[in-house]
Amino acid sequence: MDIGIGLPNTVPGVDGRRLVDWARDAEQAGFSTLGTIGRLVYPNYEELIALSAAAAVTSRIRLTTSVLLAPLYANTALFAKQAASLDRLSGGRLVLGLGLGGRDDDYAASALPTEGKGRRLDQQLAEMKRIWSGEHYGYAGAIGPEPVRRGGPELILGGNAEASFRRVALLGDGWIMGGGTPDMFAQAGAQVDRAWAEAGRPGRPRKLSLAYFALGPEARGHADNYLLHYYNWLGDVARQIAAGAAVSTEMAQGYAAAFEAAGCDELIFVPATASPDQVTLLAEAVL
Numbered sequence: 001m002d003i004g005i006g007l008p009n010t011v012p013g014v015d016g017r018r019l020v021d022w023a024r025d026a027e028q029a030g031f032s033t034l035g036t037i038g039r040l041v042y043p044n045y046e047e048l049i050a051l052s053a054a055a056a057v058t059s060r061i062r063l064t065t066s067v068l069l070a071p072l073y074a075n076t077a078l079f080a081k082q083a084a085s086l087d088r089l090s091g092g093r094l095v096l097g098l099g100l101g102g103r104d105d106d107y108a109a110s111a112l113p114t115e116g117k118g119r120r121l122d123q124q125l126a127e128m129k130r131i132w133s134g135e136h137y138g139y140a141g142a143i144g145p146e147p148v149r150r151g152g153p154e155l156i157l158g159g160n161a162e163a164s165f166r167r168v169a170l171l172g173d174g175w176i177m178g179g180g181t182p183d184m185f186a187q188a189g190a191q192v193d194r195a196w197a198e199a200g201r202p203g204r205p206r207k208l209s210l211a212y213f214a215l216g217p218e219a220r221g222h223a224d225n226y227l228l229h230y231y232n233w234l235g236d237v238a239r240q241i242a243a244g245a246a247v248s249t250e251m252a253q254g255y256a257a258a259f260e261a262a263g264c265d266e267l268i269f270v271p272a273t274a275s276p277d278q279v280t281l282l283a284e285a286v287l
Contacts, residue, residue, distance in 0.1 A: 001260040003286050004033030004064065005279065006210070006270035007054060010044035011226060014274040016053065019045065022279060023054035026061060029283035033062035033095065035210070035268040038069045040106040042230070048082055055090035063090055066176060066210060066268055067099035067158045070124055071117045072110050077143055080128040084147045092148030097176050097208075098125075099158030103233060118163055125171040128152065156208060165192050169199035174206030174265075179241065182258035185209050189263050206265045211255050212245040214272040215281035219247035222273035245272055249285040256286045 005026050008014050026034055034054050036047035051063040063086070073079035087094040100117050101107075107114045132152030134142040147153055157164065157172040165188075168175045175192045177185050189207050196205050214222040223245035231238035246252040252269065259267045269286070271278050 001256070001264055002032035002266040003256060004035055004062070004266055004268040005029075005031045005282060006035040006037065006066070006268055007050055008271045008274035008278075009047065009050040010037045010039060010042065010230065011271065011274045012043045012229070014045075018274050018276070019050060020053055020057050021276070022274070023061075024057045025279040027058045029279055030287050031061060031279075031283070032266060033064045033268060034058075035064045035066035035097075035270065036068070037270065038065065038067055038099070038101065039103070040069070040072055041103070041109050048086055051094070052086055052089065055086065055093065059091070061093070062095050063093045064095040064156070064208075064268065065097045066208070066270075067097040067156075067178065069101040069106060070098040071100060071112065071120045072106060073124075074110070074112060076124045076127045077131060077137075079124070080131040080152075081143055081145075083128070083153060084132060084143075084145050087147045087149070087153045088145045092153075094153040095156055096153045097156040097158065099176075099178065118167075122167060122171065125155065125167075129171075154206075156206065160188055162191070162195075165195040166199075168192055168205055169195040169201060172205070174208065176208040176210070178210055179212075180209070181244075182255070182262040182264075185259060185264060186262035207263060208266045208268065209259055209264050210268050210270050211259070212241070212272055213252055213269045213282060214245060214247055214278070215249065215252065215285065216275065216277060222275070223247050226272040249281075252282065252285045 047065045047068050131143045155172045156174045156176050157168045158176045224242050227242035
């Protein structure tokens with residue numbers, strides 16, 4: 001199983017230099033990918049911009065939006081161009097993880113309805129695939145640049161509903177779980193595999209998951225401060241999420257082993273703090 005690390009793009013107050021240094025340190029440590037969390041109404045950095053900064057100071061590590069809320073990018077042609085640009089500039093390292101999100105305020109701020117967002121995502125995916133395949137839109141031809149990988153960047157789709165699993169099978173390259181236990185991952189992953197087989201897809205989908213972490217002497221405080229704030233809208237569930245963060249070497253190692261046993265292909269540890277020591281501490285624990 002590959003092990004990635006999240007950029008602290010949603011940790012309030014993190015400055016640009018810290019993000020850039022984090023990306024460089026993560027690649028040097030040997031992590032498989034840099035992940036980003038998507039949200040609009042929050043003091044976070046937008047994912048494609050944050051990963052563009054990371055791309056400029058790295059050369060090997062994958063760049064994964066885990067996940068970007070695609071329906072908020074209502075101009076699909078422009079969104080496809082932005083993604084292809086990052087993919088091309090990074091040498092084909094973009095992994096485009098997409099989801100719907102669960103917060104109404106992100107949609108309200110975008111003057112977009114929440115109703116029908118799954119259908120709009122399906123339409124976006126089909127349109128982006130046409131764009132990346134070179135469909136002509138006028139006298140100048142296709143919307144470029146051409147992605148490095150034929151047909152566009154790898155598409156990893158989130159969601160835990162039956163419709164989400166069908167979307168993966170019909171339009172994606174893999175699936176990502178945004179949070180939960182290894183047992184939950186195994187159960188949902190089996191449904192993804194079943195939908196994939198029913199769609200007649202060859203091979204198997206790549207399956208990813210996220211897990212929050214904070215390590216070091218102030219780990220519990222960092223996890224609680226960030227996660228209780230970020231998930232405040234969920235009420236008591238926010239406390240459950242904070243309690244589940246890996247706040248020790250043993251917990252991080254246990255999560256890695258359990259997710260691997262559950263069939264996870266890549267586990268991305270998402271930081272609850274941008275403290276400079278976190279990349280090294282996680283690398284020492286799980287790599």
